[in-house]
Amino acid sequence: MPLYYFDLRNGDQLSADEEGTDLSSMDDVQNEAAYALADMLRDEVRATNGNPLARHLVIEVRDGGGQVLHAKFLFELKRLQ
Secondary structure, eight states, X not given: OOEEEEEEEETTEEEOOXXXXXXXXXXXXXXXXXXXXXHHHHHHHHHTTTOOOOEEEEEEEEETTXXXXXXXXXXXXXXXX
16 A cells, blocks of 8 residues: 655645654545544634634645645634624
8 A cells, every 4th residue: 555644734834744644545645634524623622712813724635755644734813793
């Protein structure tokens, strides 16, 4: 199985994946990226007591040949009253 690296980007902060994950298909890669984005958002909301700033959360997936998938989520919470 190919080894994929899931680098996490939150705004200007980058956390590079040094270990990688064995996955058998691009569908599995896409699912893993989506789950990782959901985890990042949950952690962000918890860390700010439900008051996060607008964030650009990004997963950059690469294999031995370079980037294979880019998943991005923009989260913004704005009170209207």
